[in-house]
Amino acid sequence: MTAGSLHTDDVRDLYRDLILDHARNPRHFGKLDHTTHSAEGINPLCGDKLRLYLDVDADETIKGAAFEGSGCAISVASASLLTDTVIGLSSEDAMAIFDAVTAQLSGGDAPGDRKVDLGKLRALAGVREYPTRVKCATLAWHALKSALRQDTAPASTE
Amino acid sequence: MTHAQQLTEAQSVVAACRADFPALDQDVNGHRLVYLDSAASAQQPSAVIDAIAHYERHDHANVHRGVHTLSHRATDAYEGARETLRAFINAASTTEVVFTSGTTESINLVAQSFCRPKLGPGDKVLITHLEHHANIVPWQLVCEQTGAELVVAPINDRGELELDALYALMDDAVRLLAVSHVSNALGTINPIKDIIAKAHSRDIPVLVDGAQGVPHMKVDVRDLDCDFYAFSGHKMFGPTGTGVLYGKESLLDAMPPYQGGGDMILEVSFSGTTFNELPYKFEAGTPNISGVVGFGAAAKYLEDLGMQNVEAWENELSHYMTQQLAAIDGIRLIGTAKHKASVQSFLLGDIHPHDLGTILDHQGVAIRTGHHCAMPVMEFFGVPGTARASLALYNNFDDVDRLVSALDKALEIFA
Numbered sequence: 120m121t122a123g124s125l126h127t128d129d130v131r132d133l134y135r136d137l138i139l140d141h142a143r144n145p146r147h148f149g150k151l152d153h154t155t156h157s158a159e160g161i162n163p164l165c166g167d168k169l170r171l172y173l174d175v176d177a178d179e180t181i182k183g184a185a186f187e188g189s190g191c192a193i194s195v196a197s198a199s200l201l202t203d204t205v206i207g208l209s210s211e212d213a214m215a216i217f218d219a220v221t222a223q224l225s226g227g228d229a230p231g232d233r234k235v236d237l238g239k240l241r242a243l244a245g246v247r248e249y250p251t252r253v254k255c256a257t258l259a260w261h262a263l264k265s266a267l268r269q270d271t272a273p274a275s276t277e
Numbered sequence: 278m279t280h281a282q283q284l285t286e287a288q289s290v291v292a293a294c295r296a297d298f299p300a301l302d303q304d305v306n307g308h309r310l311v312y313l314d315s316a317a318s319a320q321q322p323s324a325v326i327d328a329i330a331h332y333e334r335h336d337h338a339n340v341h342r343g344v345h346t347l348s349h350r351a352t353d354a355y356e357g358a359r360e361t362l363r364a365f366i367n368a369a370s371t372t373e374v375v376f377t378s379g380t381t382e383s384i385n386l387v388a389q390s391f392c393r394p395k396l397g398p399g400d401k402v403l404i405t406h407l408e409h410h411a412n413i414v415p416w417q418l419v420c421e422q423t424g425a426e427l428v429v430a431p432i433n434d435r436g437e438l439e440l441d442a443l444y445a446l447m448d449d450a451v452r453l454l455a456v457s458h459v460s461n462a463l464g465t466i467n468p469i470k471d472i473i474a475k476a477h478s479r480d481i482p483v484l485v486d487g488a489q490g491v492p493h494m495k496v497d498v499r500d501l502d503c504d505f506y507a508f509s510g511h512k513m514f515g516p517t518g519t520g521v522l523y524g525k526e527s528l529l530d531a532m533p534p535y536q537g538g539g540d541m542i543l544e545v546s547f548s549g550t551t552f553n554e555l556p557y558k559f560e561a562g563t564p565n566i567s568g569v570v571g572f573g574a575a576a577k578y579l580e581d582l583g584m585q586n587v588e589a590w591e592n593e594l595s596h597y598m599t600q601q602l603a604a605i606d607g608i609r610l611i612g613t614a615k616h617k618a619s620v621q622s623f624l625l626g627d628i629h630p631h632d633l634g635t636i637l638d639h640q641g642v643a644i645r646t647g648h649h650c651a652m653p654v655m656e657f658f659g660v661p662g663t664a665r666a667s668l669a670l671y672n673n674f675d676d677v678d679r680l681v682s683a684l685d686k687a688l689e690i691f692a
Contacts, residue, residue, distance in 0.1 A: 130639040191629035
């Protein structure tokens with residue numbers, strides 16, 4: 120049996136309509152008027168590069184999120200979905216989503232007991248079948264983690 | 278012999294050779310594999326795989342040492358490969374053929390051993406905008422170490438060297454010109470014989486990065502009159518971790534060793550060491566013997582096929598690929614030099630190269646996507662990366678058709 124016969128899903132399972140829509144028309148693309156946290160994400164293998172901006176208030180609520188950069192459809196769509204998702208969440212809830220998304224992409228369980236409803240982020244699940252592309256999907260999420268932790272070094276998927 | 282007859286001979290010789298490459302005989306993601314990434318690393322024929330296995334099963338021992346039979350056989354196999362590679366590039370002597378781990382090490386050797394002792398502030402190393410990282414970074418390092426200046430000759434929109442500008446940069450301060458024979462990202466074949474003659478007229482020695490030259494055309498280092506020629510085994514159907522630095526004997530002789538260790542010495546005492554003769558002076562430690570045996574088998578395989586057949590076949594195939602790709606709506610061909618090897622970089626609509634790579638892989642078509650270790654080239658064309666299809670002697674017209682239909686599918690998905 121060849122490896123190929125295990126891989127029967129259509130490539131459209133990766134490039135779902137929702138992913139293509141967010142890749143073509145990324146939401147919250149650009150800078151914020153007011154930024155409290157930001158981080159860069161770099162995928163050195165691909166050259167994908169993005170910068171994530173957050174506006175977090177004194178109560179640790181993410182009031183605004185935006186991103187700039189260039190990358191493949193998967194990394195742009197993932198960043199777009201991220202900004203759509205985290206606006207209005209507390210930093211802690213955003214980190215729980217980070218755990219759930221990275222667990223979904225690596226095929227494992229999220230740490231901790233919290234059950235997180237991924238909603239439309241489930242559209243990223245198709246990436247799991249493409250190990251070489253998982254880093255594209257997680258790039259923005261690593262930038263989110265760096266931004267919330269206020270790390271100074273760029274987030275890297277390597 | 279007419280062109281048509283030559284091509285027929287080339288086609289028949291080469292058509293039969295695809296079956297020599299076992300890795301090509303497989304399905305990937307439910308489709309027959311179409312391998313279009315030979316510029317990154319070429320597949321190996323059974324002749325190479327078997328030569329390595331035979332050596333490992335029967336003849337392995339350390340070289341240039343013991344008096345026992347296996348050591349003798351291993352030495353014969355290793356030195357036999359050196360002679361095969363000498364003949365392959367038509368070097369005058371095996372003393373001019375230094376085995377390395379690949380093109381990268383060959384270039385670093387020249388940077389550190391040939392250039393470093395003679396560089397200082399006010400001196401220059403001249404390279405071109407076409408180079409890949411292996412022919413940029415070693416020069417940056419040696420320039421930083423010595424205070425010398427790295428000068429970069431420009432290219433034009435077709436991805437060709439601007440020769441007048443290159444020649445104008447060849448001034449009295451230039452201590453070496455390092456230039457690729459064939460660009461890995463764009464496929465441009467540089468007129469290196471003319472470039473070398475021009476450099477020599479100004480007393481500038483020339484290193485040619487031949488990683489993408491040797492798999493595609495007959496290379497004759499004496500005809501080129503290059504001072505150094507660096508290439509890798511795995512780009513020419515041999516194993517990874519093997520390479521050659523060809524250098525003119527007079528130059529190699531005057532250079533200090535690059536690394537110290539066993540095999541590169543004649544006599545060692547704590548008061549000093551007498552270095553071995555060429556080429557062993559540059560081969561410290563136990564070398565990659567089995568790899569070199571496979572490397573030699575790859576050169577012999579190419580000699581038997583005839584590089585003129587390989588070149589004729591690839592030219593025909595490359596012409597067809599460029600034609601077919603150019604006919605696709607929304608494609609942008611990157612690198613359109615008049616003289617090109619069988620490598621084509623491109624972008625399709627606004628589809629990111631990595632998405633293209635995944636969609637093509639899903640249809641069993643392997644291409645390279647990204648910056649091809651040539652970020653300055655990508656920057657010149659204002660793109661973060663490209664998709665690149667590279668052909669080798671084992672590809673055929675059907676492979677090109679499969680590439681085109683896979684690209685159609687990508688357009689459909691991203692429509």
